[in-house]
Amino acid sequence: MRPFAYHRAETPDAAVKAAVYALDGETHAPPGAPVQFIAGGTTMLDLMKLDVMHPRTLIDISGISGGIEIGAGGLRLGALVRMGEAADHPIIRRNYPVIAQSLALAASQQLRNMASLGGNVLQRTRCAYFRDVSYAQCNKRRPGSGCAALQGMNRQHAVLGASEACIATYPGDFAQALIALDAEVEILGPRGTRRLAFAELHRAPGERPDVETVLAADELIAAFTVPAGPWTRRSLYLKVRDRQSYAFALASAAVALEIAGDGDGGAVREARIGLGGVATVPWRAREAEAALRGKALDEDSARAAAEAAFAGARGLEHNAFKIELGKRTLVRALLEATRMEVPA
Amino acid sequence: MSLPPSEHAPQTGQPLGLHPPDLRAPVPVRLRVNGMEHALELDIRTTLLDALREHAGLTGSKKGCDHGQCGACTVLLDGRRVLGCLTLAVMAQGFEVTTIEGLAGADGALHPMQQAFIDHDAFQCGYCTPGQILSAVACVAEGHANTDADIREYMSGNLCRCAAYPNIVAAVKQARSEMEGA
Numbered sequence: 001m002r003p004f005a006y007h008r009a010e011t012p013d014a015a016v017k018a019a020v021y022a023l024d025g026e027t028h029a030p031p032g033a034p035v036q037f038i039a040g041g042t043t044m045l046d047l048m049k050l051d052v053m054h055p056r057t058l059i060d061i062s063g064i065s066g067g068i069e070i071g072a073g074g075l076r077l078g079a080l081v082r083m084g085e086a087a088d089h090p091i092i093r094r095n096y097p098v099i100a101q102s103l104a105l106a107a108s109q110q111l112r113n114m115a116s117l118g119g120n121v122l123q124r125t126r127c128a129y130f131r132d133v134s135y136a137q138c139n140k141r142r143p144g145s146g147c148a149a150l151q152g153m154n155r156q157h158a159v160l161g162a163s164e165a166c167i168a169t170y171p172g173d174f175a176q177a178l179i180a181l182d183a184e185v186e187i188l189g190p191r192g193t194r195r196l197a198f199a200e201l202h203r204a205p206g207e208r209p210d211v212e213t214v215l216a217a218d219e220l221i222a223a224f225t226v227p228a229g230p231w232t233r234r235s236l237y238l239k240v241r242d243r244q245s246y247a248f249a250l251a252s253a254a255v256a257l258e259i260a261g262d263g264d265g266g267a268v269r270e271a272r273i274g275l276g277g278v279a280t281v282p283w284r285a286r287e288a289e290a291a292l293r294g295k296a297l298d299e300d301s302a303r304a305a306a307e308a309a310f311a312g313a314r315g316l317e318h319n320a321f322k323i324e325l326g327k328r329t330l331v332r333a334l335l336e337a338t339r340m341e342v343p344a
Numbered sequence: 345m346s347l348p349p350s351e352h353a354p355q356t357g358q359p360l361g362l363h364p365p366d367l368r369a370p371v372p373v374r375l376r377v378n379g380m381e382h383a384l385e386l387d388i389r390t391t392l393l394d395a396l397r398e399h400a401g402l403t404g405s406k407k408g409c410d411h412g413q414c415g416a417c418t419v420l421l422d423g424r425r426v427l428g429c430l431t432l433a434v435m436a437q438g439f440e441v442t443t444i445e446g447l448a449g450a451d452g453a454l455h456p457m458q459q460a461f462i463d464h465d466a467f468q469c470g471y472c473t474p475g476q477i478l479s480a481v482a483c484v485a486e487g488h489a490n491t492d493a494d495i496r497e498y499m500s501g502n503l504c505r506c507a508a509y510p511n512i513v514a515a516v517k518q519a520r521s522e523m524e525g526a
Contacts (some may be wrong), residue, residue, distance in 0.1 A: 001389045003367035006434060038435075045391070045430045046411050062435055088486075108501020109488065110479065111412060113424045114431070245500035 001048045008060040012188050012222055015061045019218040020190050022057040035217055037061050039080060040115035042107075043123045051133050052124075052141060061220070066116065068092070074228040075099075079118030079221040083174070087112060094343055096226065098235035098254050102177040105239045108246050118221035121175045121185075121201070121282075122213065125168035126156065126248055139165045140209040155318035156250070159326070160279035162314065166209030168280060169248075170202065175282035176254040176274035177237060183226045189219040198224065202281040209280075231256040231270050233342045238333040239276070240325060249277030251326040253333035259297065262342065268292045268301075271334075275309065278326045285309040288330065302334040303327070373433050377402065378446025384433070392436045393417040393428030396443060404444035404474045408503075415502035418475035419443050425482035444474035447481070457481050460519035461512075468506035476502045476512060484520045492517070 005022070009015035015037060022035045036055040038044050039062050047053040066078030070091050077086060086092055087103035107115065129135045129148040137146035149157055149167050157167040175198070183198040201213050215221070226232075235256035241247040254274035260266035271292040273285040288309035295301045306327035313323045370385040375395060382400045393410075396402045396419070408416035410429045417428035420442035447455040457477050460466070467473045479502045483489045488498035495516050496509070504512065 003387075003389060005367060006371075006388050006432075038432075040430075041432060041435065042412055042427070042430050045432065049411065060432075060435055108415065109483065109486070109498050110415060110418055110425050110427045110501045111430075114426050245497050 001045075002051070002054045004048075004055055005057045006060065007057065008063060010063055012061070012064055012220060015059050015064070015220055016188055016190055016218055018059045019220070022059070023217055026056070033217060035059065037220055039119045040082070040111075042111050042115045043119060047124060047131070050131055052131060062116075070095075072228065075226040077117055077224045077226070079116060079223055081117050082113060083107070083115045083117060083120055084109060084112035086117060094233070095228075096177075096181070096232050096235065098177045098180065098232075098237045098256055099174070099226070101237035102173040102239075102254060105237060105245075106173040117174065117224065120172060121178070121198075121221070121224075122215075123172055124212075126171045127168035128153065128156075130168055140168060140205075140212075143208065143210045150316070153318060154316045156248070157316065157319045158278060158280045159313040159315050159319055159322045160275070160283055160310070161204050162280050163205045163207065163209070165207050166205035166280065167316065168205070168209065169277060170279060170281050170283075171248050171277075172282065173237065173239060173249060173252060173254075173276055175202075176252060176276040177235075178224060178226065178274075179282045179284045180254040180256055180272040180274035181226045181229075181232060181235075182272070183224050185224055186222040187215065187219050188222045189216060193222065199282070199284055205280050229256075229258070229270070231258040231272055234259065234262075234337055234340050235272075236333060236337050236340065238329055238336065240329050241277075251278050251322055251329040252276035253326075253330045255330070255333045255337045257297070257334070257337050259338065265296050265298075267294050268297055271305070273305075273309065273330065273334075275326060275330065278310075278313070278322050285330070287311065292334075297334060297338045299331070299335065302331040305334065306330040371434065374437055375400065375433065375441060376439070377441040378443060379440075386433055388432075388434060390433045391429050392419065392431040392433045392441070395433035395436075396428060396441075402443050402445050406471055406474055408472070408475075413503075414472070414475075415479060416472050416475040418479045418502065420478055420482060423482065423485060425479050442478070444477060447477065455481065455519075456522040457484075457515070457519040460515040460522075463518060464511045464515040465508075466511040466515040467504070467508050472502060472504045472506075476504065480512070480516045480519065481523075483516065484523050489516055489520045 026034050035057045038058045066080030069076040083103045093100040135148045137148040158169045178198045239249045239252040256272040258270040271289045275283040288305035291305040291308040373384045373386045375382045384399045406416035408414035412430040419428045421439040483498050
């Protein structure tokens, strides 16, 4: 690990000011992002040890408190709330089960006790060629160097949203719940707070896979807001992986449904679908949602929605299995959500 | 938002300013471990795990992968289980750190979880055991040890290459009863 300057910020404003101050000191364009916020540190320190990330300044925001606020209009999750705290929150578990499950099925309890929600959505890909600096080719790590995964071992890589420059999978789970539920993100910067649809936070790789989000270097995620809706209670997160626990998704589905008559074969009024493990960014399957609207949810309509979700999928040598796995994961998630007993 | 220059400067009383002259110079780090204060001088890059093992002389916490994948370095921060290898020592200041060395009573009486691991032969080589035991203590305290399935799920961050898992589940169940009865 390379040495770094360390500063502890006690408030979000102080953290942003410290970032502005540190960035001021960066007189020439440095490789990678020279100033980073650190909260749980579970991605940051891992990648610093691997020399994938080498910030010159770390601004410690772990002492800033997060908060969970629940009202009639929805849910507000402070960015510094730890994953484990939100996963175990009784009202989130009851009213927003897809959020609680996406967090509980991620990582291990130790990591969930450390990692912040803000850091979680910004976690970096698990692509082996990104994580191992002995590979010369990685457009995400060294822009313009090429992509070793295209012709390499690409079993875990994305079948949706990939480009010629990058096929790395976005690894997170929580983001799929946020994108499905139309969450917004509150971003604090030197010029105040701005709000963004969560779906606009991450950038598809295109020709610049090194630029993963629309956040500026001196901007900090302050909170996520999730609007209430009749679909949030009939929601779940299904995660399929190589081992039953403590593994990244091969395919996952975050689904939320509003069904006329609340179940019992009624027509789908609203379907919200996020897909994980299969795409380069948090993935909203709007085509699948449109395919379900107005139909009774059964094996056939679920399968048709899954076909729509993966119509644009492209498989490579080792990851083509994810297309069928992703479809089946979505079908199972939809059918399970249809059968959920939803508390009154 | 425009601020006078003084407000941009690092706050006083912090472990380090933003741009100290030598980033490799040791910095003072105070850790409270198992009820004892340790005043250490550490490279800023030092993890809590390395601070415990190499500077505080507490080698019970083990380094397996050093990347947050095995759980051998699990310690408690104010009772919360975390990974020492992915925690900077400087960021562990102000917390009560509990390691395997701090689990037994002052009279040497084993913690019920330690005794349960012995009773159920819940290890073979023992390398993962300190992390398993601390993780298990927290697992019970969190209320995540109510069923065998829960124990397996919530202990999944602690790998055991000797595959003592069935005995670990049995040990956690035994200790749970005693801890909850206490």
